[in-house]
Amino acid sequence: MSISESLRRRLAGAMILGLSPALALADSVDSGDTAWILTSTALVLFMTLPGLSLFYGGLVRSKNVLSVLMQCFMIACAVTIIWIFVGYSMAFADGGGMNAWVGGLSNAFLGEVTRESVSGTLPETVFVMFQLTFAIITPALIVGGFAERMKFSSMLLFSALWVLVVYFPVCHWVWGGGWLAEMGVLDYAGGIVVHITAGVASLVAALVMGNRNGFPGTPMMPHNMTMTVTGAGMLWVGWFGFNAGSALGAGGDAGMAMLVTHVSAACGAFTWAVLEWIKYGKPSALGTVTGMVAGLGTITPASGYVGPMGALVIGVSAGVICFYATAFIKQSLKIDDSLDVFPVHGVGGMLGTLLAGVFVSAELGGAGFAEGMTMGSQVGVQLTGIVATIVYTAVATFVVLKIVGAVLGLRVDDDAETQGLDISQHEERGYIL
Numbered sequence: 001m002s003i004s005e006s007l008r009r010r011l012a013g014a015m016i017l018g019l020s021p022a023l024a025l026a027d028s029v030d031s032g033d034t035a036w037i038l039t040s041t042a043l044v045l046f047m048t049l050p051g052l053s054l055f056y057g058g059l060v061r062s063k064n065v066l067s068v069l070m071q072c073f074m075i076a077c078a079v080t081i082i083w084i085f086v087g088y089s090m091a092f093a094d095g096g097g098m099n100a101w102v103g104g105l106s107n108a109f110l111g112e113v114t115r116e117s118v119s120g121t122l123p124e125t126v127f128v129m130f131q132l133t134f135a136i137i138t139p140a141l142i143v144g145g146f147a148e149r150m151k152f153s154s155m156l157l158f159s160a161l162w163v164l165v166v167y168f169p170v171c172h173w174v175w176g177g178g179w180l181a182e183m184g185v186l187d188y189a190g191g192i193v194v195h196i197t198a199g200v201a202s203l204v205a206a207l208v209m210g211n212r213n214g215f216p217g218t219p220m221m222p223h224n225m226t227m228t229v230t231g232a233g234m235l236w237v238g239w240f241g242f243n244a245g246s247a248l249g250a251g252g253d254a255g256m257a258m259l260v261t262h263v264s265a266a267c268g269a270f271t272w273a274v275l276e277w278i279k280y281g282k283p284s285a286l287g288t289v290t291g292m293v294a295g296l297g298t299i300t301p302a303s304g305y306v307g308p309m310g311a312l313v314i315g316v317s318a319g320v321i322c323f324y325a326t327a328f329i330k331q332s333l334k335i336d337d338s339l340d341v342f343p344v345h346g347v348g349g350m351l352g353t354l355l356a357g358v359f360v361s362a363e364l365g366g367a368g369f370a371e372g373m374t375m376g377s378q379v380g381v382q383l384t385g386i387v388a389t390i391v392y393t394a395v396a397t398f399v400v401l402k403i404v405g406a407v408l409g410l411r412v413d414d415d416a417e418t419q420g421l422d423i424s425q426h427e428e429r430g431y432i433l
Contacts, residue, residue, distance in 0.1 A: 030121035033249040037126050040245025044133035047238035048140050049076055054231030055289075056144055057430075059339050062223040063420025064148045065430035071152070072140045075159050079136045082160060084110055087135060088128055090168035092176045100179040102169045120248055130245060131171075138167050138194045144339030145202025146209055146410075148220075149417055152425040154408045161400045162201065166393055170197055174385070184370055185385040186360060186378070188257065189246035191301020191353040192389050199346015200393040202337055203329075208401045209410050211336035213417055220338075225285050232289035236265055239296045243303040257303040260311035261296065267312055268295020271319025287323075290344060294322035297348035302356035307365030314355050318348050350386050357382040 053072040057065045079087070089107035096104055107113065110128065119127035139159040146155075173180040174187050187193060212220065222228055243261040247254035272291025273283035298318035299311055306314065325343035329335050337343070357378040362368035369378055404410060411417070416424035423429065 028118050028121065029123055030249070033121045033251075034123060034126055036250035036254065037122055037130050037245055037248060040241035041126065041130045041133055043238045043241025044130070044137065044245065045076075047235055047242060048072055048133070048137045051231050051234030051238050052137065052140055054227050055235060055293075056147065056231070056339055058224040058227030058229075058231060059144075059222045059286075060147050061220060061420070062431060063422055065223065065227075065422065066428055067152070067421035067425055068143060068147055069430075070426060071143045071155055074152075074156060075140045075143070076136045078156060078160055079139060079163055080132060082163060083128075083132045083135055087163065087168050088113075088131065090164075091131065091135075091171040094177075095172070099177060100182070101173070102178075103172045103176050122248065127248070130248075131175075134190060134194060134242075135163060135167060135171070138190075138198050139163055141194070141198035141341055141345055142201045142205065144341040145205045145337050147338040148421060149209060149212055149338075149411050150205075151408060151410065151412055152421070154404050154410050157408060158205075158400060158404045161403065162397065165396045165400055166197055166201065167193075170389060170392070173389075180381075180385050180388070183381050183384065184373060184378070185381050186305055186356040187301045187353060187385070188304035188356070189243045189300045191297075191349040191356070192385050195297045195300060195345040195349025196353070196386065196389045197393045199342040199344075199349055200390050201397040202341035203335070203346065204394050204397040205401060206335050206337040206342075208398065208405075211334070212338065213414060215336045216330070216334050222286060229285055229289055232292060236292060236296065239265070239300075243300055247304060253304055256307070260306055260308060260314075261299055261303050263308055263311040264295040264299035264315035264318065265292050266295070267315025268292055268298065268319040268322075271295075271316050272323050275319065275323050290326070290340065291319045291323070294318040294344045294348045297345045298322070298352035298355075301349065301353040302359060305356050305367045306359040309365050310355075310359030314352060314359065317351060317355070321351055322348050350390075353386055354379065354382050 049072065053069045056068045056072065060068050086105060086108050088110060089105050090103045093103040093105070093107040095102050113124050113128055115125070117124040139162055171193050172178045174185060174193050175181065185192070239261055240258050244254040244258035247257055269288050269292035272294065273288045276287040277283045295315040295318045299314050302310070302314060322344050325347040326340050329337055329343045358364070358375060360366040360369060360378065361375055401410065412421065412424055
């Protein structure tokens, strides 16, 4: 066959595909990739509902268990609506002259998303839904910073404004082609986008709202560790979708991300338990599952770039550093970040983002540096991403909290806090006494 004849046939085929979007979709979509990301989407939503809900629900006092479950549930609903309206577009659409900072509104109301539109080897609908689950869990994590004292109405308004002002822009910086993406920052599954933003926001919320009545003098122990450990197990399993799903395909990258995720979680849990054993004489279930979450959060930004030995170091480091960060925040600074979101997710996200720039090195078992990058330059980019995200998130969160406080007030009154948010905010009880 001559070159001209081959070209003629290719052009004819292209015309047929152009006239038939369904054929074009079938030609570009990979069914294996699609099946895996559909599964991963369900796993990441499972992390919030019911995983995080039960994990947090067991950690609060019994009079507040329903309030935490309700907050996680309603955040999922509210963020979904906002995501459809403008969130997906702000995160992933071309922002024109502002593209370094935020996406535009060209895809508001998912106006350009159809059955036939594709994103890589996936139907775009699958990509939209997968990314939505990340947008849901991030503000849900922040609930742990103000648990047991924020008004339900204020929580809803805060969460809505926060994803608009913080999550969508930072997501665009890193994953939507923004300025950090242009610099070459490594954040495979959300160390910056999810964990640093949520951790910093939780710390700011705890500082702005003040401690719970009685903290730190009055013990505020988890009311149901069985619930918490059950939720932790769901988080561990769901995190495979979180990290391995971020490969956006079913292949070697997803397989390695799943492996290193599991290794880091196990090392984080084991390390935290050993530290408690040494310091207090006995390991606790609470400490073990907290170490697991620290290991998971810390490996998240590095999960697609590092190898098993890198994951082992990251997991152990997470167990040690987050263990002492938690004690420092609660015992030394006496800041009532109720469920330890900043020392576990915030500090873990920073640590993992930094170490991604080290263990990506091929000599250390990682995927290797991008062209033109060295370990020094990559670590510099990682530090830039960390510092910029901390500063922006802290300032923006503070402003959002002040706005919500001026409009609705942030805290329930002392009587409502003593009574518990289940009754005062929802007129229900988690348990029949």
